[in-house]
Amino acid sequence: MADDKFDSIVVGAGPAGVSAAITMARAGLNVALLERGDYAGAKNVQGAVLYSKMLADVVPEFWKDCPLERAVIEENIWVLTENSGIKAGYKCPDYAREAPANCYTIIRVEFDKWFAKKAEEAGVTFLTGVTINDVIKKNGAVVGVRSTEGDELFADVVIACDGANSILGQKAGLLKREWRSDEIALGVKEILALPREVIQDRFNLEGDQGSTIEMVGDFTKGMLGYAFLYTNRETLAFGLGCALDDFQKSNVKPYELLEDLKKHPLIRPLIAGSKSIEYSAHIIPEGAWNSMPTLFTSGMLLAGDAAQMINPSHREGSNLAMAAGRMAGETVASAKKKGDFSAKTLGLYRKKLEDSFVFRDMEDHKDVEVKVRQNRDMLTVYPRLANEAAHEYFLVDGIPKHDHQRRIIKKVLRERGFVHMLKDVMILRKMIGE
Numbered sequence: 328m329a330d331d332k333f334d335s336i337v338v339g340a341g342p343a344g345v346s347a348a349i350t351m352a353r354a355g356l357n358v359a360l361l362e363r364g365d366y367a368g369a370k371n372v373q374g375a376v377l378y379s380k381m382l383a384d385v386v387p388e389f390w391k392d393c394p395l396e397r398a399v400i401e402e403n404i405w406v407l408t409e410n411s412g413i414k415a416g417y418k419c420p421d422y423a424r425e426a427p428a429n430c431y432t433i434i435r436v437e438f439d440k441w442f443a444k445k446a447e448e449a450g451v452t453f454l455t456g457v458t459i460n461d462v463i464k465k466n467g468a469v470v471g472v473r474s475t476e477g478d479e480l481f482a483d484v485v486i487a488c489d490g491a492n493s494i495l496g497q498k499a500g501l502l503k504r505e506w507r508s509d510e511i512a513l514g515v516k517e518i519l520a521l522p523r524e525v526i527q528d529r530f531n532l533e534g535d536q537g538s539t540i541e542m543v544g545d546f547t548k549g550m551l552g553y554a555f556l557y558t559n560r561e562t563l564a565f566g567l568g569c570a571l572d573d574f575q576k577s578n579v580k581p582y583e584l585l586e587d588l589k590k591h592p593l594i595r596p597l598i599a600g601s602k603s604i605e606y607s608a609h610i611i612p613e614g615a616w617n618s619m620p621t622l623f624t625s626g627m628l629l630a631g632d633a634a635q636m637i638n639p640s641h642r643e644g645s646n647l648a649m650a651a652g653r654m655a656g657e658t659v660a661s662a663k664k665k666g667d668f669s670a671k672t673l674g675l676y677r678k679k680l681e682d683s684f685v686f687r688d689m690e691d692h693k694d695v696e697v698k699v700r701q702n703r704d705m706l707t708v709y710p711r712l713a714n715e716a717a718h719e720y721f722l723v724d725g726i727p728k729h730d731h732q733r734r735i736i737k738k739v740l741r742e743r744g745f746v747h748m749l750k751d752v753m754i755l756r757k758m759i760g761e
């Protein structure tokens with residue numbers, strides 16, 4: 328790494344970092360993007376559903392050459408018990424009638440390589456295999472970074488996009504402490520190979536149409552978490568994530584949960600005959616709004632997972648990261664015009680976030696996890712009750728429908744009570760963002 332000065336250094340070539348780097352390079356800034364992996368995407372894990380709007384804001388017409396898997400036209404939520412499930416979903420081919428679709432499934436390593444190439448094409452100096460472990464300060468302002476090898480690189484502003492465990496955020500004093508285990512989820516994911524036609528038949532899809540399934544229920548053994556099954560072209564992405572403190576308390580291993588879920592009668596036929604070709608794990612910063620660190624100081628900004636920018640109840644993270652990265656880049660470009668990189672000037676970043684969906688959504692959903700943690704029955708009792716009610720409703724056994732309905736109501740009221748249920752409905756409404 329040459330000792331040199333850039334207008335801006337971005338650390339981390341994930342969605343946040345690359346978005347920031349491209350935005351600044353397009354504004355004419357001299358930008359270095361530093362990534363610890365041997366190539367972009369080497370270290371990254373995502374489901375992965377990628378949202379078009381936030382990517383198009385950085386790379387217009389991305390769909391023309393971006394390595395996309397399937398255009399998502401169907402989204403499902405399943406509520407599972409051990410041997411049954413309630414399925415709710417929405418399918419609309421119009422989501423993908425014209426490019427871009429609302430969202431796409433992607434393979435992160437392919438996507439990240441493409442995205443980093445776009446940054447290089449925009450003029451960004453992209454260096455891989457460089458791990459940054461400290462910031463350099465002068466008169467209280469961040470003026471550069473130092474690598475594990477001791478190399479130093481200087482810039483007017485550093486944008487830290489180094490992911491969920493942000494060393495730079497800590498070193499700059501923006502993160503005052505390590506994350507607690509209740510602010511972090513652990514996600515595991517397997518890639519299961521299946522022939523393209525088999526995937527299309529099993530998931531009722533045509534061509535490059537794709538679908539997603541999110542699952543909640545007692546397979547998490549009362550832990551706060553969910554599972555997912557997404558269709559790629561010739562693979563399925565199958566994974567789950569639960570709160571780290573729950574894993575610690577329960578002593579349950581993530582891969583055991585995933586193996587158990589593979590045997591579920593609703594999952595088994597969908598993945599039958601598939602070959603596991605990849606297994607990965609990653610942490611997710613689920614403290615989100617309530618754990619968000621300070622976002623800027625003189626000479627430095629923090630974006631994406633590094634700043635806990637996640638909407639856990641909507642499986643969104645990469646879109647918040649891309650939007651925040653872009654806004655961080657715009658802020659630095661306007662600071663460059665003023666020639667002022669003080670915290671006061673960089674505060675524009677926070678203003679931009681406040682005016683965007685990033686802060687609005689995060690604030691709206693800030694208490695969902697807290698409330699579910701306080702009402703853990705929502706993770707176990709409700710999935711069971713809902714499935715039992717559905718079972719009763721569809722059963723044709725000579726007992727009059729009216730009696731079946733009364734049995735359902737009595738059972739639900741006996742187990743939950745009216746007031747308790749009303750409270751739970753309020754939490755559910757928050758979860759779906761109403």
Ligand SMILES: Cc1cc2nc3c(=O)[nH]c(=O)nc-3n(C[C@H](O)[C@H](O)[C@H](O)COP(=O)(O)OP(=O)(O)OC[C@H]3O[C@@H](n4cnc5c(N)ncnc54)[C@H](O)[C@@H]3O)c2cc1C
Pocket residue numbers: 338339340341342343344361362363364367368370371372373374375376377378457458459460488489490491494514515516566567568608609610611630631632633637642643644645646648
């Ligand atoms: C199992 C799982 C499923 C998910 N599914 C979805 C989904 O379907 N949709 C969605 O929108 N989000 C999803 N997310 C969340 C999403 O992956 C993240 O929110 C997103 O990747 C954040 O982007 P980022 O750029 O902030 O961080 P990252 O993507 O983590 O990128 C950080 C980069 O910084 C590099 N880096 C770290 N430290 C250093 C250092 N010291 N020096 C140099 N480089 C460094 C890393 O190697 C990495 O390339 C999922 C997450 C997980 C774990």
